[in-house]
Amino acid sequence: MSYFIGLMSGTSMDGIDAALVDFSQPSQPVMRDFLCVPYSDTLKRTLLALNFPMNNEVHEMATASREVALAFADAANQLIQRHPDYQIHAIGSHGQTIRHAPSGPLGYSLQLGDANTLAVTTGINVVSDFRNKDIALGGQGAPLVPAFHASVFARSGKRRGILNIGGIANITLLTDQDTLGFDTGPGNTLMDQWIALHLGHAYDKNGEWAASGRVIPALLNALLQHPFLQECAPKSTGIDHFSLHWLQQHLGKSDEYAAADVQATLLHFTARSIADACQSLALDDLFVCGGGAYNTHLINTLRELMPAVHIDSTDVLNIPANAVEACAFAWLAYAFVNQIPGNLPAVTGASRPAILGTLTYAH
Incomplete structure (x- = not known):
């Protein structure tokens, strides 16, 4: 079996979507389990505030990134505990976008959710930071799905x-x-x-x-x-x-x-x-x-x-409406591991297809 977990929190910031997906047949992936874990009210307020300039911004961003990673790890661990016999190959973590400014020679997209914290807390390798290689290639880094x-x-x-x-x-x-x-x-x-x-x-x-x-x-x-x-x-x-x-x-x-x-x-x-x-x-x-x-x-x-x-x-x-994007980031982790380009230049404007993501080992 080829199991991957996808973790996603979108711009609504209503919580973390977590999907456990079986890619034994890559063109027909099967979602084995799904859950949504809401952010705490305090963390959600912090993340919403970080979409705009604020005081002590670097410290707030760094600590929020650790908090997001721990919340993501909690969601992933719930799936892992519900399926102890499944060998999870990797986690695809989108993280939480707080700024998306891809245009210009110094464009960027910033997602919180420290991959090291997520990998250590779950014991599973993590693929993250999916957007910035596409931006480095002149693309928008979005949409990736x-x-x-x-x-x-x-x-x-x-x-x-x-x-x-x-x-x-x-x-x-x-x-x-x-x-x-x-x-x-x-x-x-x-x-x-x-x-x-x-x-x-x-x-x-x-x-x-x-x-x-x-x-x-x-x-x-x-x-x-x-x-x-x-x-x-x-x-x-x-x-x-x-x-x-x-x-x-x-x-x-x-x-x-x-x-x-x-x-x-x-x-x-x-x-x-x-x-x-x-x-x-x-x-x-x-x-x-x-x-x-x-x-x-x-x-x-x-x-x-x-x-x-x-x-x-x-x-x-056959994929519930609330689970599609979490499944997509499980697929992007699968694509990274199998060296499949994760972007479409006709969509993002990048100069070429590319393997997207950065791998963080759990051990």
């Missing part, structure tokens, strides 16, 4: 899209000829931040609060002018570009808009930015994963905006 999507979800004769809606949303186009992919803009990030500010909830369950409000056309049109949405792929972004501070610039200092109406507008902003990005892709099917796949109002809004496209969850493709 399209290579995994192509490996397991592509079907002959279909123009198939795989849409991940995390904090940021990204789309993969799978065709007989090629694979394309890019970030489309905000996923859950603005909706999550807005409901946390006004109701104290981590997210808007089923989009119910957004559904209770009315879209504000002038605000929606203003948000749709964000420069990132006008850029051509390859492109990637982060939650620092779609923040409450940015939103407040469009709201002004008045209480002109009801909070529920702003939430309704933010949901439509996410849906419109996704639908606009998909417009030129001529999709037959779109399969959704990530936390946004469970936002019923968001998915129904996408269906209204894209009536010609069949939209469903990746659950029907």
